[in-house]
Amino acid sequence: MTDGEGKVERIRPQQFHExxxxxDWRVVGEGACAYFRTGALTSGARLVQAISELPGVGDGQPDIDLRHEGVTVRLITVSDDYYGLTGRHIELARQISAVARALDLPADPSMVQTVQVTVDALARADVVAFWRALLGYQDRANSGEDLIDPRRRGAPFYFQQMDAPRPQRNxxxxxxxxxxxxxEARIAAALAAGGRLVNDADAPSNRVLADPEGNEACVGVAGWTGPDSSR
Structure with a gap:
């Protein structure tokens, strides 16, 4: 899919979901993802082979994770100036779901998630430079605050600017x-396991939880019940 000038159409998560x-697909922090239960490595390998033979699959550049229990497929465009979904991912997602159904491999959206590490920093540029070198990561679409794994395997890092030190906080x-x-189910489970709600001012797109000792985690939802967000 292209816009009127022949450029690839960039789309937001909510547009994808609608x-x-x-x-079968869910947009999380790192693109549109689907998980197909296979139960055997041979079944998963057949799905991967079928996906590889789809017309135009090279343009969509799907990331595919093959495990014994199932196959995870991620659709995202990674370039120097863009990190997100495009119109071509819509048709590719449909085609991938179709071949999975033909192989009688059910999708399980509940298995999809993305984990990101967020670091609060006063001298953000200096802190980013350290982690970029240590992890062997690269900037995300020329961002000065996001690092991604060029191998597209490790968790992304986000560096959040602090205005002043915050003693006694992570x-x-x-x-x-x-x-x-x-x-909602994930948050309820975390609270039942001893966690507490710290901040829900940005709900439902983001809520901050803490474990019994105060270590924080954010639960984010991309592009369905609220506006699109890159965090």
Whole structure:
């Protein structure tokens, strides 16, 4: 899909979810993802082979994770100036779901999630430079505050600018991006396990939880019940 000038159309998560035929897929922090249960490595390998033979699959550049229990497929465009979904991902997602159904491999959206590490920093540029070198990561679409794994395997890092030191508060926390229809259950489970709600001012797109000792985590939902967000 292209815009009127022939450029690839960039789309937001909510637009993806509101498109029919994409029920198997969920947009989390790192693109549109689907998980197909296989139960055997051979079944998963057949699905991967079928995906590789789809017309135009090279343009969509799907990331595919093959495990014994199932196959995870992620659709995202990674370039120097853009990190997100495009119109071509819509048709590719439909095609991937179709081949999975033909192989009788069910989708399980509840298995989809993204984990991101967030670091609060006063001298953000200096802190980013350290982690970029240590992890062997690269800037996300020329961002000065996001690092991604060029191998597209490790968790992304986000560096949040602080205005002043905050004694007695964590400087590093985990962001967990879950499907829009799994967030309430995941939060309820965390609270039942001894956690507490710290801040829900940005609910439902983001809520801050803490474990029994005060270590924080954010639960994020991309592009369904609220405006699109890159965090």
């Amino acid at each position: 498109t029919s035929g994409l029920e 400087r590093l926390h985990v962001d967990v991006w879950v499907p829009y229809d799994q967030a």
